[in-house]
Amino acid sequence: MRRICLFWAYLLIGSAAAAFQKDETDTVSYKFTAMPPVMPGTNPLTWEGDVSARMLDEAHLFIDKKLDEAESQRAQYxxxxxxxxxxxxxxxxxxxxxxxxxxxxxxxxxxxxxYNxxxxxxxxxxxxxxxxxxxxxxxxxxxxxxxxxxxxxxxxxxxxxxxxxxxxxxxxxxxxxxxxxxxxxxxxxxxxxxxxxxxxxxxxxxxxxxxxxxxxxxxxxxxxxxxxxxxxxxxxxxxxxxxxxxxxxxxxxxxxxxxxxxxxxxxxxxxxxxxxxxxxxxxxxxxxxxxxxxxxxxxxxxxxxxxxxxxxxxxxxxxxxxxxxxxxxxxxxxxxxxxxxxxxxxxxxxxxxxxxxxxxxxxxxxxxxxxxxxxxxxxxxxxxxxxxxxxxxxxxxxxxxxxxxxxxxxxxxxxxxxxxxxxxxxxxxxxxxxxxxxxxxxxxxxxxxxxxxxxxxxxxxxxxxxxxxMRVSDDERNAFFLHRAMPEWPTKSWSSRLYHAYQSPEKFIEATKEYRRYFLEEILGRFEDDMLAPHAKTRKKYDRERWTGYEVELEVYPHLFAAGILLIPKDLQPGEKRPVVVTQHGRSGIPQQLVEGNHSAYNDVAARLADQGFIVYAPYNPYRGEDRYRWLDRKANALGKTLFSFIISQHEQTLKWLSDLAFVDAKRIGFYGISYGGEAAMRLPAVLEGYSLSICSGDFGDWTRKVTDAYYKGSFINTPEWEMSYFNMGNTFSYAEMAYLIFPRPFMVERGHDDLVQPDAWVAYEFAKVKYLYDQFNLGDKTYIEYFNGGHSMKSEGSFAFLHEHLNWP
Structure with a gap:
């Protein structure tokens, strides 16, 4: 696979090198011959129709089979x-x-x-x-x-x-x-x-x-x-x-x-x-x-x-x-x-x-x-x-x-x-x-x-x-995670902690391994099936001045596939490896909305990142279809799984495939998601260490209160979104604890003051816990929150700067 991808990369870059010339202003411009309709090393993608609807239909077939098998497998317990x-x-x-x-x-x-x-x-x-x-x-x-x-x-x-x-x-x-x-x-x-x-x-x-x-x-x-x-x-x-x-x-x-x-x-x-x-x-x-x-x-x-x-x-x-x-x-x-x-x-x-x-x-x-x-x-x-x-x-x-x-x-x-x-x-x-x-x-x-x-x-x-x-859950989560992972924190006197920062994060990182397993297996749920080879299928979707876009489909399990749009800059040089930004849409969205249409929540963020030279991948996620995806989650719950069990497997396969592309630097793959994609920005990098950084937009805050607070009109218990509860997450993980699992990788929050998802105060409090952890290890420059006047949107200015800095591009 790697040799095939190398061949394709050199083919593209070779055609680029042959085509560039200097214009009248003596600056370098790149004029490419037509890119191939199918990425070399992949099969043609010929299926037509609504990919998100098909993804949900297939995922239902996948979980239905597991439900049918459940009775015969109970004996193991x-x-x-x-x-x-x-x-x-x-x-x-x-x-x-x-x-x-x-x-x-x-x-x-x-x-x-x-609870004290x-x-x-x-x-x-x-x-x-x-x-x-x-x-x-x-x-x-x-x-x-x-x-x-x-x-x-x-x-x-x-x-x-x-x-x-x-x-x-x-x-x-x-x-x-x-x-x-x-x-x-x-x-x-x-x-x-x-x-x-x-x-x-x-x-x-x-x-x-x-x-x-x-x-x-x-x-x-x-x-x-x-x-x-x-x-x-x-x-x-x-x-x-x-x-x-x-x-x-x-x-x-x-x-x-x-x-x-x-x-x-x-x-x-x-x-x-x-x-x-x-x-x-x-x-x-x-x-x-x-x-x-x-x-x-x-x-x-x-x-x-x-x-x-x-x-x-x-x-x-x-x-x-x-x-x-x-x-x-x-x-x-x-x-x-x-x-x-x-x-x-x-x-x-x-x-x-x-x-x-x-x-x-x-x-x-x-x-x-x-x-x-x-x-x-x-x-x-x-x-x-x-x-x-x-x-x-x-x-x-x-x-x-x-x-x-x-x-x-x-x-x-x-x-x-x-x-x-x-x-x-x-x-x-x-x-x-x-x-x-x-x-x-x-x-x-x-x-x-x-x-x-x-x-x-x-x-x-x-x-x-x-x-x-709910009101005492913050202390309960600290007792469950932070104070166990770093037991000296709650016992140190204030005078001994003054101006003190831990010199090395290795002890904490080692302690988080068991919490990452617990979060993955006990809270989100993980499918243990052997993953198929990706057998990638592609077709050209976009041909812009600075980049080419391909629709991509990858096999994951029988009746479960991953899909998205890959944007590849046209100025790649032979042998060059570039960072990737995975941009994730929100509820009821599709990847195309991140590329075109100037959607008010997305602002063409994928296209703009590709214009700046990043490789960009915008995945489909199965939270589209209203009742359809909620019932996928409900079926999965019966087996100790959630909607994110499917998404984790899809992204695990996606990361493997992206990492195998010759022009991708596998150590520089970042994640940037908004709304339901912001949920993904917390959960996926927390359990998939292949993501080197994460930016959560329009979703960060006190997740426990967002789900359970009966007195907050924006709580999920006051909306039709009944799938938002995760069993016992309130006592184990909110967004600060998920960020602890992302640590020491760079982590950012993007927050519009007028975003109605959560109040500013909840967001600020939860982020303060994250900032405190990074500061304890003198890594405070790896985490950042950007507030802006606006609502539920990827504003992107601070996020783009964060991506450039921490993905080292250019």
Whole structure:
């Protein structure tokens, strides 16, 4: 390949040398013969059409294949030992801990997180209060068999659970936490309010048969901002901000269930068994809670258990980062084993989460419609549920776990909470008689129940908890990275640090290697596939006075390719190697906008750099197509990957190909990106050391606040851009930490005062941390921020000077 590229370089330069002459002013001008239509050493690029659309189509095929293969590859994560119950529990404990981490559930075996605020973020202990409004009785309903109370219990700092507690008037047989679907209130689940058919009010049915029952309130699917492009449900709202902070709406509600288990373990007579039973979203929570908490003695799942082959197509708030790689429902059931499991095949409410049509039409960009579609729920076929259930036979030996799959006649779905299924649950909890459901409906004695206000209060508690995590995240990131990489920094006295700078950065650079791996593999996600040879295809696109431009396409993996436009100056000399500037467009952009058209954000920056003698490469990136690229990210999330997993592989291949060109100096390849390309300017050079410098334009700032701050109107949780959260990035990496991974390479920020992406103050604060690091090693001249009067734009003056200086050109 290198010999081919050398031949081509000398061919071009030779033709140039033969053609130049002196004009009348005695200055040298270069007049070239026609450049070849295809770069020598490459194949002709003949495909016509929208490259970005094709790139997304191919990338979807690539990730779809990986999703299809995921189930068969889960075994690599499991080392089950069935030699004894104790050995089995020990063998699955690593899987349980990984599940807890993916859901943001606190591990009580580890020291609690302490943010130096005087508060510990852990469950505060067993307690449950019976509550009533002034003038109301503490008993809200009563029959001859049970009494119903409204209760509240502590869960985490600033977080409580609320619900209804039903206590039988006789001896308690066992305790069941009965979890409704997200759109069902506790009152509906016990018959105090309409909405759940009497035959499915299984919380009431269990209480009638001597069970103590707790019915918790779940965060609902009610819409916030209905009819707007930022439409989202309560569940999505909590999911989007908590995901970035290493938490999850599922995890929060599992914590509520675990806190209730704490209470029942202490308050009920010793030996009383505890079960969880849930329907719909409650079925999901019953499965996850029992998989995590081994104190739960039996599990009942209705309207959830399935293969979830299209888990990525379920509502956004069910997205568990990397969950599909390791945990199908059968694998979760093995975390419950050897405890008993009852699965009921029932109908579920059909849901399609999508922004209203009238609200989405104005948001069409470049021909790609924005529908705001975020997933759906529907009753699966029995064959799918049965297939997942019978997979357990491959994972757990016969007799190791008592389990049942209950369906109706001819395998039709049952009404949820059927007496047939409840009888099975009661039996494994020690109740030998069949469950008998009465038709006596209790009456609510409260004068007024503010259902909407209670829902908002519960959602606000979770939002406040996330906002608190966000506010202390700066210290958390320092503790995670900077203070570990340079542990003497926080311990040095101010007097000893005065005028002090470290003489050599090698220690810090060595320490960053593990953080670079963590950022790449745990936060962004990396494909481990063997990369194909690039098999470059090219065609001439531009022929300007000072440079020639070629469209380029490179193979990366089967069904994943990289593409862009390469601008080559015409004044290259034989044997000369020049620096390259990779210029990256923003969201919904294409490389041509960096070359021509005088787009207000780009100002023809690629063409102007080529005019100044740089080799320039402008890549396509797959963040174009609105819903299309967001769903690529969502599919990737299921496997512990992100949109940047694709982009990293594309740029890794691009760097290899550029470095092999004879006229390119591989040690002088810089990156300059704006907006979404500015995101790339932070993430790609942080993990790809082939980039010798980076300039972030129109994106730099406090990324954690940009994603999660509920009180900033420009935050991503207030926009349709739901893919911007990265699981647990808020506690590990913001833009300063990414710049630490770029260090000691030159790094610059370009910032328009009127850019609405983030406030100036956030940008200045985050850059101050970067500048401080470079100054500590007497390398402050390698980092720079340029402010200018203007908005979201590549102003370029300071950036061009920075490129010339640090890429040593000319």
């Amino acid at each position: 499991w080392k089950r030992d069935f030699s004894s119950t104790a050995s089995y529990r020990a063998s699955i404990e690593p899987n349980r801990k990984r599940l807890m981490a993916r859901l943001g559930v606190e591990d009580s075996s580890e020291p609690p997180v302490n 605020t005087g508060w510990e973020d852990k469950r505060p202990g067993a307690a449950m209060d019976k509550i009533a409004a002034v003038g109301d009785s503490i008993v809200i309903a009563e029959t001859g068999k049970y009494v119903i109370y409204q209760v509240r219990w502590p869960v985490l700092n600033r977080v409580t659970g609320v619900g209804l507690l039903i206590q039988p008037k006789g001896k308690t047989v066992a305790c069941v936490i009965a979890i409704p679907d997200a759109d069902q209130s506790p009152e509906q689940f016990v018959g105090l309010a309409p909405g759940v058919p009497p035959e499915s009010q299984f919380a009431r049915h269990l209480a009638e048969n001597g069970f103590t029952v707790l019915v918790p309130l779940l965060i609902s699917r009610n819409l916030l901002f209905p009819g707007t492009t930022k439409q989202q449900t309560f569940r999505e709202r909590i999911y989007r901000q908590s995901f970035h902070m290493g938490r999850h709406i599922i995890g929060y509600e599992v914590e509520k269930i675990r806190s209730a288990v704490d209470y029942f373990k202490e308050s009920l007579p010793a030996g009383t068994k505890i079960g969880v039973a849930g329907y719909g979203e409650g079925g999901l929570l019953a499965l996850y809670s029992s998989a995590i908490d081994s104190r739960i003695d039996a599990t009942f799942v209705s309207g959830y258990f399935d293969t979830h082959k299209n888990a990525w197509d379920e509502p956004l708030y069910r997205n568990v980062f990397g969950g599909f790689s390791e945990f199908g429902d059968a694998e979760l059931a093995t975390l419950i084993a050897p405890r008993p499991l009852v699965i009921e095949y029932s109908n579920i409410q059909a849901i399609r989460d999508e922004v209203a049509a009238w609200a989405r039409q104005p948001s069409q960009l470049n021909g790609f419609p924005f529908t705001g579609y975020k997933g759906q729920l529907r009753t699966p076929a029995f064959a799918s549920v049965s297939a997942e259930y019978h997979r357990l036979e491959e994972l757990v030996p016969p007799g190791f776990q008592t389990r049942y799959l209950i369906a109706g006649e001819k395998d039709e779905p049952l009404p949820f909470g059927s007496t047939k299924a409840l009888t099975r649950l009661a039996a494994v909890l020690g109740f030998s008689s069949p469950i008998i459901a009465s038709d006596k409906i209790p009456t609510d004695h409260r004068r007024f129940v503010d259902v909407a206000g209670r829902q908002q209060q519960q959602a606000k508690e979770l939002e406040d908890h996330v906002q608190w995590l």
